[in-house]
Every structure is written in structure tokens, then in C-alpha cells.
Amino acid sequence: MKSIIAVSALVAMVAAQLEPPAGPFTAGAWNPSNRWTGVAINASGRGFWIGKDSSSYCPVVKGLDCTAFPGTSTVFAGGSGTLSLDVAVPGGQQVFVGPDGALGYTGAHSASIPVGAVTTGFLRFQSVAGGAPVPMTFEGSGFRACPVDETQENVYQVFASAVGTDPGNCIQFQLRTYSAPGISAWQY
Numbered sequence: 726m727k728s729i730i731a732v733s734a735l736v737a738m739v740a741a742q743l744e745p746p747a748g749p750f751t752a753g754a755w756n757p758s759n760r761w762t763g764v765a766i767n768a769s770g771r772g773f774w775i776g777k778d779s780s781s782y783c784p785v786v787k788g789l790d791c792t793a794f795p796g797t798s799t800v801f802a803g804g805s806g807t808l809s810l811d812v813a814v815p816g817g818q819q820v821f822v823g824p825d826g827a828l829g830y831t832g833a834h835s836a837s838i839p840v841g842a843v844t845t846g847f848l849r850f851q852s853v854a855g856g857a858p859v860p861m862t863f864e865g866s867g868f869r870a871c872p873v874d875e876t877q878e879n880v881y882q883v884f885a886s887a888v889g890t891d892p893g894n895c896i897q898f899q900l901r902t903y904s905a906p907g908i909s910a911w912q913y
């Protein structure tokens with residue numbers, strides 16, 4: 726009897742976290758009490774932000790059509806262990822969590838990450854909760870958005886909640902992912 730209960734509990738646990746849809750995706754912040762229902766998370770200047778446009782770059786190279794890389798949205802790949810930006814630049818761009826919890830990414834043509842940064846621990850899954858959202862966690866927790874400064878109202882930097890501390894003015898949120906049609910930027 727005991728083992729039957731244990732097995733059904735296990736089945737319920739597995740059912741609550743289904744395989745996420747394959748393919749590239751964008752990320753949004755979900756915290757309805759802050760009126761965030763998927764507000765875009767964009768990559769810029771090696772960090773991730775709410776309320777800021779993506780920064781992207783496409784080199785002027787003969788034969789490279791940069792109109793294929795508008796870079797207006799921030800598209801990710803992976804999310805099972807490691808996480809990357811979905812880019813065309815050879816070598817890609819890896820996402821990491823810095824020692825203060827800040828979500829960052831490597832520059833093009835470089836695999837170097839800050840001392841103490843971590844590249845594994847991301848988990849993307851399909852929930853069975855209302856609407857079957859596809860959240861992503863880092864080390865089992867969500868994320869926090871911290872205001873940048875008074876001069877940039879409504880701009881927040883994204884940190885992993887599992888790392889570092891909330892100075893007291895951050896907003897905790899669930900990170901949700903949304904399937905994207907494909908690559909957007911040559912590099913961010």
C-alpha cells in the first residue's frame with residue numbers, strides 16, 4: 726500500500742512537469758500582482774532587463790544579409806541545464822548567473838565568464854497549471870527584478886532568486902517562456 730502511494734506521488738510529480746516544447750523561445754516576467762503578465766526580458770550590454778530594448782549587432786561582412794537579424798527581440802535556446810542566446814555568431818553566447826545573482830551572457834567570440842559565475846542549473850518545463858505555462862527556474866527558484874536607478878524609471882535588472890540577496894526593493898517573479906519563430910540577432 727505504502728509503495729502504491731509512493732509511486733502515485735511520483736507519477737503526480739512527473740505529470741506536473743512535462744517536457745517543454747522544443748525550439749527557440751523568448752522570456753517574460755510573470756507577477757500579476759505587479760501587473761506583469763509576460764513583460765519582455767531583453768538582453769543588453771551583458772545583462773538582462775525589463776523595460777529596456779535589446780542591444781544587438783550585425784557585422785558588415787560581404788555576403789551577410791543583416792536584414793535577417795533585426796535583433797529586436799531576445800531569443801533563447803536550451804534551458805535544460807544550460808541556457809544560451811539563440812544567435813548566429815559562431816561560438817554562440819552562453820547565459821550565466823553571476824556571483825551576485827545577476828543574469829548575464831558571454832560576449833561574441835569569447836567563452837569567458839566572471840569568476841564565481843555558474844552556467845548550469847536552468848530548468849525549463851511545461852507546467853500543468855492554468856494555461857500550461859512554460860516557466861524556467863534557476864536552481865529551483867524564480868527570479869527577481871531590481872530597479873536600476875531613479876533616472877531610469879520602470880527599468881529593472883534580472884537576477885536569479887537563488888543567488889545573492891534582495892536589497893529590499895526588488896520584485897520577485899516567475900520567468901515564463903514563449904515559443905519564438907526563430908533567431909532574431911546575429912549577436913547581442
Ligand SMILES: *[C@@H]1O[C@H](CO)[C@@H](O)[C@H](O)[C@H]1NC(C)=O
Nearest residue numbers: 765767776777778797798799
Ligand atoms: C523588449 O523586447 C520585446 C520583444 O521581445 C519588445 O517588444 C520590447 O519593445 C523590447 N523593449 C522593451 C523596452 O521592453
